[in-house]
Amino acid sequence: MDGKQYVTEVLDKVKKRNAGEKEFIDAITEVLNSLVPVFDKNPKFIENGLLERIVEPERQIMFRVPWIDDKGNVQVNRGFRIQFNSAIGPYKGGLRFHPSVNASIIKFLGFEQIFKNSLTGLPIGGGKGGSDFDPKGKSDGEIMRFCQSFMAELCKHIGSDIDVPAGDIGVGGREIGYMYGYYKKLTGLNTQGVLTGKGLTYGGSLGRTEATGYGLVYFTEEMLKDNGESFSGKTVVISGSGNVAIYATEKATELGAKVVALSDSNGYVYDENGIDLDVVKEIKEVKRGRIKEYLNYVKNATYVEGCRNIWNVKCDIALPCATQGEINKEDAEKLVKNGVICVSEGANMPTTLEGIDLLLENKVMFGPAKAANAGGVACSALEMSQNSMRLSWSKEEVDEKLKTIMKNIYLNASLAAKEYGKQGNIVVGANISGFLKVADAMMAQGIV
Ligand code: NDP
Numbered sequence: 001m002d003g004k005q006y007v008t009e010v011l012d013k014v015k016k017r018n019a020g021e022k023e024f025i026d027a028i029t030e031v032l033n034s035l036v037p038v039f040d041k042n043p044k045f046i047e048n049g050l051l052e053r054i055v056e057p058e059r060q061i062m063f064r065v066p067w068i069d070d071k072g073n074v075q076v077n078r079g080f081r082i083q084f085n086s087a088i089g090p091y092k093g094g095l096r097f098h099p100s101v102n103a104s105i106i107k108f109l110g111f112e113q114i115f116k117n118s119l120t121g122l123p124i125g126g127g128k129g130g131s132d133f134d135p136k137g138k139s140d141g142e143i144m145r146f147c148q149s150f151m152a153e154l155c156k157h158i159g160s161d162i163d164v165p166a167g168d169i170g171v172g173g174r175e176i177g178y179m180y181g182y183y184k185k186l187t188g189l190n191t192q193g194v195l196t197g198k199g200l201t202y203g204g205s206l207g208r209t210e211a212t213g214y215g216l217v218y219f220t221e222e223m224l225k226d227n228g229e230s231f232s233g234k235t236v237v238i239s240g241s242g243n244v245a246i247y248a249t250e251k252a253t254e255l256g257a258k259v260v261a262l263s264d265s266n267g268y269v270y271d272e273n274g275i276d277l278d279v280v281k282e283i284k285e286v287k288r289g290r291i292k293e294y295l296n297y298v299k300n301a302t303y304v305e306g307c308r309n310i311w312n313v314k315c316d317i318a319l320p321c322a323t324q325g326e327i328n329k330e331d332a333e334k335l336v337k338n339g340v341i342c343v344s345e346g347a348n349m350p351t352t353l354e355g356i357d358l359l360l361e362n363k364v365m366f367g368p369a370k371a372a373n374a375g376g377v378a379c380s381a382l383e384m385s386q387n388s389m390r391l392s393w394s395k396e397e398v399d400e401k402l403k404t405i406m407k408n409i410y411l412n413a414s415l416a417a418k419e420y421g422k423q424g425n426i427v428v429g430a431n432i433s434g435f436l437k438v439a440d441a442m443m444a445q446g447i448v
Contacts, residue, residue, distance in 0.1 A: 001046060003039030007032045010051040021104035023324060023349070027111050028055055030353055034428040035435055037420045042439075049447070050439055057110060059083040062103070063153040065131055067145045079150050081129035082110035083163055087441035090161055091127030092117055092377060094168030094197075097146075097175070099134040105324070106130055109168075109348055113377070115434030116370040119409045122381040127163055129154070135170045147178035154179075155186050160193030160387070166380045167197040169323065172243060173209070177202075193387035196380035205383035207398035208376075213247025213346065214399070215375015216319060216367075218406035220344040221255060223365050223426065224317075226414065229341065232256035237315040239263045239307065240322030241284050241291045244346040244373065248319050249277055261313045263322065264291040268310040271301040314338040321346030329354040336362045345369035356427060371409050371430035378405045 001009075014028050032051065039046055065077040080103065083091040093113040096106075106128050114126030133146055158165060167176055176197045184190055192203030200206065207214075217231070224230050234257045238245050241262045249259045258274040269275070269291050279297040283289045292303050304310075307322065311331040318340055320326050324347065327335070332355040335343065343359055344367030345351060351359070351366075359366050379402055386392055393401075410426070416436070417429030 003036040003046075006039050006046050006051065007036050010055060013052070014055050018104075018107070021107060023108040024104045024111065026353060027108040027349060030356075030427075031111070031115065031431050031435070034431040038432055038435065041420075044443070045439055048443055050442060053442065053447075054085065054114070054438070055111070057082050057084045057107065058086060060103075060107075061157055065133065065146065065149050065153070067142070067149045069142055070139055077131050077133040077146070079129070079131045079153060080106045081154060081157055081163070081165070082106050082127060083157070084110040084126040084128070085114040085438065086125035087438050087445060088118060089123035089125045090159075091163035092124035092166070092380065093126060093128040094130075094166045094376075095171045095175075096128075096130035096168040097133045097135050097170035098130070099132050101130045101132045108324075112348060112370050114438060115431060116374045117377055118434040118437045119371055119412070119430060120374050120378040120381060120405055121408060122378060122405075124164075124377065124381050127165070128168075129165055130168065130171075133170075135175075140174075143175065144178045147175050148182040151179045151182040152186065155183050158194055160191050160384070164193065164380070164384060165195055166377070167243075169242070171197075173197065173199055173204075193384045196383040198383070203383070203387050205379060205386055205398055206392065206395040207402065208379045208383055209243065210247040210250070211379030211402055212244045212373055212376030213249070213321070214251045215378065215402055215406045216244065216248050216321070216344060216346045216372050217251035217255065218375065218403050219372045219410055220317070220319070220342065220367055222407055222410040223344065223367055224342060226410070227365055230255070231317070234258070234316040235260055235314070236317045236319060237261045237310060237313045238319045238321050238346075239268070239310050239326055239350070240320075240347065241280055242321070244376075245319075245321035246277065246280060246284065248321055248346050249275060249280070252317075252319070253277065257317065260315065261310055262291060263307045263310045265307055265322070266290060267292060267303055267305040267307060268313075269294040269301050269303050270313060271298055273300075311335055312338075315340060317342045317344070319344055319346050320350035322350065323347055324349040325352055327351040327355045329358055331355060332358040335359070336364065340364055343367070344372045346373050348373065360425065360427070366427060368427045368430050370434060371413050371426060374409055375402055375406055378402060
């Protein structure tokens with residue numbers, strides 16, 4: 001059997017077994033198709049049933065999360081944790097609280113996480129979790145009661161050598177704090193390495209808050225440099241205005257770019273003078289408000305309803321940092337028409353498969369999420385190291401390590417692309433480079 005036949009056979013099984021789980025099937029299709037040359041070169045992987053094993057989560061937990069709202073009503077949400085692959089280390093991946101969360105989304109994120117974590121070069125396996133709980137508009141007390149109920153079940157399945165969750169959409173420092181506090185109360189353990197993204201006073205790492213956004217910019221700068229370009233003097237559009245978007249804006253601006261637009265799920269703001277990040281931090285990190293409020297501070301900026309419209313804004317570099325599926329084929333066409341030279345993903349799978357194909361056909365440099373946004377999880381792994389050593393590194397030390405990791409991710413992905421005949425295609429290169437390490441570890445550990 002050749003690589004193409006093997007991949008087609010496994011994909012057919014995945015589609016049947018996970019019918020209706022679109023995001024999961026899309027993620028698997030994208031990764032598996034790019035691995036065909038790997039199976040042609042390494043038939044031992046086929047004999048070992050490696051793909052059949054890697055597409056099936058090692059463990060999948062779904063649970064009830066009951067909590068009481070401020071009016072005294074009982075609310076019930078659904079919690080998830082997918083422990084996808086532990087071949088190279090404890091499961092590691094964020095928790096997402098958003099009404100769109102379902103099994104398909106958590107599975108696609110968990111699957112991507114396996115390869116992302118492998119790319120960092122650090123010993124962490126792949127996992128992901130979350131809930132369909134909507135934190136928007138909830139009081140602090142409601143958030144705390146929800147987090148405690150969520151942890152009451154999750155604590156049975158995690159541990160610093162088992163599974164180490166972190167934040168994601170809707171889960172920031174406040175939520176991690178509430179969950180860590182309750183974990184300690186329930187278990188009596190002060191094992192700091194059980195969660196990452198913690199506050200600096202109780203085991204968090206300096207630089208973790210900034211790591212995904214900064215890492216995205218470090219990775220993208222490497223890709224630009226490799227193609228004779230840089231951030232300096234470029235116009236940049238960034239979607240979202242959460243953790244990743246804010247720190248990508250900060251670092252891109254520091255490198256001499258002008259970020260002219262940011263969004264949230266309602267719409268986007270455009271500021272031709274360059275976004276004033278202090279204002280955005282005040283709105284989003286302090287007041288937890290809407291991006292529209294930017295106009296209250298910066299009079300000559302404009303606001304446009306509808307978050308997708310942001311891709312109409314002319315730019316050299318686009319950094320999607322909001323959510324999955326936010327750049328489809330039509331959005332990609334708009335970007336190309338407006339002369340974009342580079343699209344690099346801060347969010348997880350923000351570009352659809354058709355969107356990616358269109359960008360690559362038009363020779364746009366493309367940084368896929370699993371490589372470009374790996375800085376967050378890499379820094380989480382550095383937090384785990386510091387927790388194990390009971391030491392804290394300086395911000396500069398963490399940032400230096402992050403920079404090296406992101407450079408290596410780009411280098412390894414571009415070398416793998418070249419070796420497998422797809423020079424310049426970082427999508428394929430990242431999949432292959434991430435896969436090979438996991439595959440070798442799985443081969444060495446037998447059929448488990
Ligand atoms: P935040 O919750 O801090 O911010 C998310 C941002 O995206 C908000 O501005 C939000 O707007 C917007 N958004 C959410 N859903 C939608 C939607 N359906 N349409 C348009 N905009 C939307 O999350 P993060 O910044 O942490 O995460 C952003 C992305 O980056 C996610 O895909 C996440 O998985 C990925 N990521 C995050 C990492 C991290 O370390 N934080 C690590 C690696 C990847 P609104 O407020 O209106 O909802």
